Structures are given as C-alpha cells and as structure tokens.
Amino acid sequence: MRRLCDDRIWLTFAPVANQSGQYLKVSLEDINWLSLVFMVVAIPLSFGTTWMLDTLGLRITLILGSWLNMLGALLRFLGTLPPARFKLEFPAVMLGQTLGALAQPLIIFTPTKLAALWFPDSQRATANMIASMSNPLGILLANIVSPVIAETSAQIPKLLLAYAVPACITCLLATLGIRSGKPPTPPSAGAETSGSEPFIQGLKLLLKNKPYLILLLCFGSGIAVFTCFSTLLxxxxxxxxxxxxxxxLCGALFIVFGIVGAGAVGVYVDKTKKFTEVTKIGLSLSTLSCIAFSVVSLMPHQKVAVAAVCSLFGFFGFSIYPVAMELSVESSYPVGEATSAGLIFVxxxxxxxxxxxxxxxLTKPITESPLSTCGDAVLSWKVPMMVMAGLSSVFTCCFLVFFQTRYRRLEAEEQAAYGTRENNDTTTSYQIVEN
Structure with a gap:
C-alpha cells in the first residue's frame, strides 16, 4: 500500500497535464518536471537507500519513506489553498513532489529485499512480483482517478486532497504496524547471508560483473521506455x-494486463528458475509492442488498435520487471539485494x-491540428515516438546477444543444502558406529 501511494503521487499530474498546467499557470514542460523530479532526486539518493536497506533493515526504511510520502502529499494540497494560491502554488507542489521523490527509493527497492528475507527460493519470484506490482497498481489508480476527479482545472485541489488522505492513512499503518524487518528464522541459506558484502565492496564487485552491467544498461533502458510511456501518454x-x-483507459489497460502477465510469469519462474529466458522473451515482445505503439498512436480514430497495443505493451513489459530484479540478484550474489536491484533502478x-x-x-509545434484535444500546446510526437522505438530495439538486441549468467544465489543455496545433508549423514553414521 505504501508503494501504491508513492506511485500515485508520482503520476498525479501526467493524466491531466493540460488541466494541471492551466491551474498552476505553467507550461506542459513544467508539468512534466513534476514527474521528472522523482527520477532526478532518486539518482543520488538511491545509493544511500541501498545502504539503508542492507544495513539498517526494512522496518526503518519503510517507516521513513511513509513519513516523507505523507508530508509531500499534504504540502501539495496545502500549497493550492489561500493565501498560497496564485503565488506559491507551483513551488509548493514541486516541493511536495520532491518530498515524495525522496520517499520513492526508500520503498521501490524493497520487493527484492523483502522476498529474499521472508520467503524461500520456491516463492521468491512470486513474492517479488506481488510486492512489485503495487507500483503499476499505483500508476493504474493515477490514470483512473486523476481524469475522473480533475475534469476541469478548478478541481486540481480536490484531486490533491484525494491523494493526501491515503498517504496519511498509510503512514499511520506503517508506523504502528511494521514491527520487524526480518523473520526470526531465515527461510533460506540466501536469507542468512543477505547483504553479507559491505556496501562499497559490493559496488566494486558489481562494476566487475559483466552480465550484471549488461542487465544494468539494457533493462534500465526498458524501465526508461516504460516511464516515458506513463509520463507522456x-x-x-x-x-x-x-x-x-x-x-x-489506455494507461489502465497497460497496468491491468501487466499485473496479469506478472502473476503468470512469477509463478512460472518460481517453478522453472528460467530467469534469463523469460526476461529475454518478455523484453523482445515488449519492444515489438513499443514499435507498434509508436505507429498506431499517430493514427486518428484507431481506439481499438491503440488500446490493444497498450494492453500488450503492459502484458509483456511489466511481467518481466520482478523477474529481472531477481535476475539481478542471481547474477551478482553475494552482493546485497538492495544494492544489486537498486542500481538497476538508478x-x-x-x-x-x-x-x-x-x-x-524532438517535438515540433503544430499550427493546425483540427483533431487535437491538447489545449493550447499542440506538439507533434512522430519523431520522438520513432526514436523511443529505436532505442528500445537497440538495447533489447544487445541484451539478447550478450547477456549470459550463472545463478549464483541458487548455486550457493544448493551447496549449503548439500553441505547440511552431508553433515547430517555423517552425524547419523557416527551415532550408528557408536551404538
């Protein structure tokens, strides 16, 4: 729920960009920065967050993130009330977004760490999937709630209040409800050594790990494409x-089908451990969907085609996110889960x-566009869409060709289990001889 609220705050304004610009009296570029600030702030903060998760644990990190998220949501709403109205509203909203951005890394890195600490290897991918899908669920709610509440620019304060209330409730629940960062008994050998490498040493190991670096670059590009889609749709x-x-609606279909795909893929990967194969197939199909979207989005009167492509884009793309996060841990073990998955996010x-x-x-202003519902700012997205599809294709091809890795964590757990069985067999044999 905490992560769900954070993603709703991130994309509050994207589905109602024109209304937001009119109310706050700023350009669409400024409105886009209300989303971009999450990425800008997260980049330097992510390194501290990975250290917090691997050193201080889940509980402190989650509670701190909840408080920052609540304060940001409240500040956004209060900034639109008199006497701030007409004077400080955009700076106040931007400051609130910045506080929410500070909270994002504190929560978005947690699914992989949570799965490693609380679940055995047969359930980790599914657990990661369930926790990770709160992210697209938050995006889904933003795409549904924002257009419904803010039909006109005058309703923006009402929209911000609607987002502030759940943030306050979530903060209260996190503060009072999270009692421990890890279970009393580790569910696997990997959980016992979670975060065993010191943070700086872990970073050095990652920078020398070729498969991890390929995943870092190529899947990072995939995350960027999905962020562009969500922000600019x-x-x-x-x-x-x-x-x-x-x-x-297209954003909602994008998310719903993504959650469905992630559910199926998570269960499949838990049973087969085919992390690499699933990631490669999913990334390839999501790239094909991206190419299709770059074409159909430029066509008028094609609602069915646009909606179908958005659904496929979400189904193939979101489904591999938790798998890729698990793959980052498998390829980089014994580096801490928050560090390896966190750098992918960075x-x-x-x-x-x-x-x-x-x-x-790359957008170009258009003087005449009779079909446009964009308001005053009418921009051509033809070239940007082709560039986005091209970037997605290049990085996907690189991943398909160059990425190969061992599953280091699974290997370590198998060795630990084998050693335990050997010790038990030796003890049993010794007892028989003694008797």
Whole structure:
C-alpha cells in the first residue's frame, strides 16, 4: 500500500497535464518536471537507500519513506489553498513532489529485499512480483482517478486532497504496524547471508560483473521506455483527438494486463528458475509492442488498435520487471539485494530523465491540428515516438546477444543444502558406529 501511494503521487499530474498546467499557470514542460523530479532526486539518493536497506533493515526504511510520502502529499494540497494560491502554488507542489521523490527509493527497492528475507527460493519470484506490482497498481489508480476527479482545472485541489488522505492513512499503518524487518528464522541459506558484502565492496564487485552491467544498461533502458510511456501518454494521444479519459483507459489497460502477465510469469519462474529466458522473451515482445505503439498512436480514430497495443505493451513489459530484479540478484550474489536491484533502478531513472528530455526536445509545434484535444500546446510526437522505438530495439538486441549468467544465489543455496545433508549423514553414521 505504501508503494501504491508513492506511485500515485508520482503520476498525479501526467493524466491531466493540460488541466494541471492551466491551474498552476505553467507550461506542459513544467508539468512534466513534476514527474521528472522523482527520477532526478532518486539518482543520488538511491545509493544511500541501498545502504539503508542492507544495513539498517526494512522496518526503518519503510517507516521513513511513509513519513516523507505523507508530508509531500499534504504540502501539495496545502500549497493550492489561500493565501498560497496564485503565488506559491507551483513551488509548493514541486516541493511536495520532491518530498515524495525522496520517499520513492526508500520503498521501490524493497520487493527484492523483502522476498529474499521472508520467503524461500520456491516463492521468491512470486513474492517479488506481488510486492512489485503495487507500483503499476499505483500508476493504474493515477490514470483512473486523476481524469475522473480533475475534469476541469478548478478541481486540481480536490484531486490533491484525494491523494493526501491515503498517504496519511498509510503512514499511520506503517508506523504502528511494521514491527520487524526480518523473520526470526531465515527461510533460506540466501536469507542468512543477505547483504553479507559491505556496501562499497559490493559496488566494486558489481562494476566487475559483466552480465550484471549488461542487465544494468539494457533493462534500465526498458524501465526508461516504460516511464516515458506513463509520463507522456496523455500528451501523445491528445494530438490525434483522443480524450484524457481514453488516455486514462489506455494507461489502465497497460497496468491491468501487466499485473496479469506478472502473476503468470512469477509463478512460472518460481517453478522453472528460467530467469534469463523469460526476461529475454518478455523484453523482445515488449519492444515489438513499443514499435507498434509508436505507429498506431499517430493514427486518428484507431481506439481499438491503440488500446490493444497498450494492453500488450503492459502484458509483456511489466511481467518481466520482478523477474529481472531477481535476475539481478542471481547474477551478482553475494552482493546485497538492495544494492544489486537498486542500481538497476538508478540506471532506469538516469535513462528516464535523458529519454524524456530528449523526446520533449524532438517535438515540433503544430499550427493546425483540427483533431487535437491538447489545449493550447499542440506538439507533434512522430519523431520522438520513432526514436523511443529505436532505442528500445537497440538495447533489447544487445541484451539478447550478450547477456549470459550463472545463478549464483541458487548455486550457493544448493551447496549449503548439500553441505547440511552431508553433515547430517555423517552425524547419523557416527551415532550408528557408536551404538
């Protein structure tokens, strides 16, 4: 629930970009920065967050993140009330977004750590999937709630209040309800040695790990493409006459099918341990969906095609996120889970900032667009969409060709289990001889 609230705050304004710009009296580029600030802030903060998770544990990290998230949500709402109205509203909203951005790394790194500490190897991928899917669920709610509540610019304060209330409830539940960061008995050998490598030493090991670096770069690009899609969807579709409600529906389909795909893939990977194969197939199919979206999004009167492509994009893309996070741990063990998975997230955030700024730069103003529902700012997204599809294709091909790895954590757990069996057999034999 905590992560769900954070992602709703992240994308509060993206589905209603035009209304938000009108109310806050800023440009669409400024509205996009309300989402981009999450990526900019997360990049330097992520290193401290990985250290916190691997050193201080889950409980302290989660509670701190909940408080930052609540304060950010409240500040956004209060900044739109008199006397801040017309003077400090955008700075106040941006500051609230920044506090929410500070909270994001404190929670978004936790699924892999949670799965490693609390679940055996036969359940880790599924546990990671369930925890990770709170992220797209938050995006889903933002795509549904924002257009429904903020039909006009005057309803933006009401929208911010609707997001502040759950953040306060979540903070209360986290503060009072989280009693321990790990179970009294480790569920696996990997859980016993979780975070065994010191943080700096872990970073050095990761920088020497070729498979991990390939995953870092290529899957980070995939995260960036999905971030661009979530942030810019409304602005892309409005040019061809698609409404905010339809853009919200496409975002919802993107998430719903992603959750369905993640559920199926998580169970499959837990049974087969085919992390690499599933990631490669999912990344390839999501890239094909990205290419299809870059084409159909530029066509008017194609609601069925646009909705179908968004559904496939989510189904193939979101389904591999928790698997790739588990793969990052498998390829880098014994480095701490928060460190290995966290750097993947950092890579995604860095590339997200670059991609969004690049795509915005490549847009061109259009003087006449009779179908447009974009308001005053009418921009052509043809070139940016082709560039996004091209980047996705390049990094996917690199991953398919160059990525190969051992499953180091599974190997270590098998060796530990084998050693335990040997010791038990030796003890039993000794007792028989004694008798």
């Amino acid at each position: 409304d602005q892309i579709l409005c040019l061809k006459g698609y409404s905010n409600d339809f853009a919200g 890579s995604g955030q860095v590339q997200s900032v670059v991609y969004i700024v690049l795509l915005q730069t």
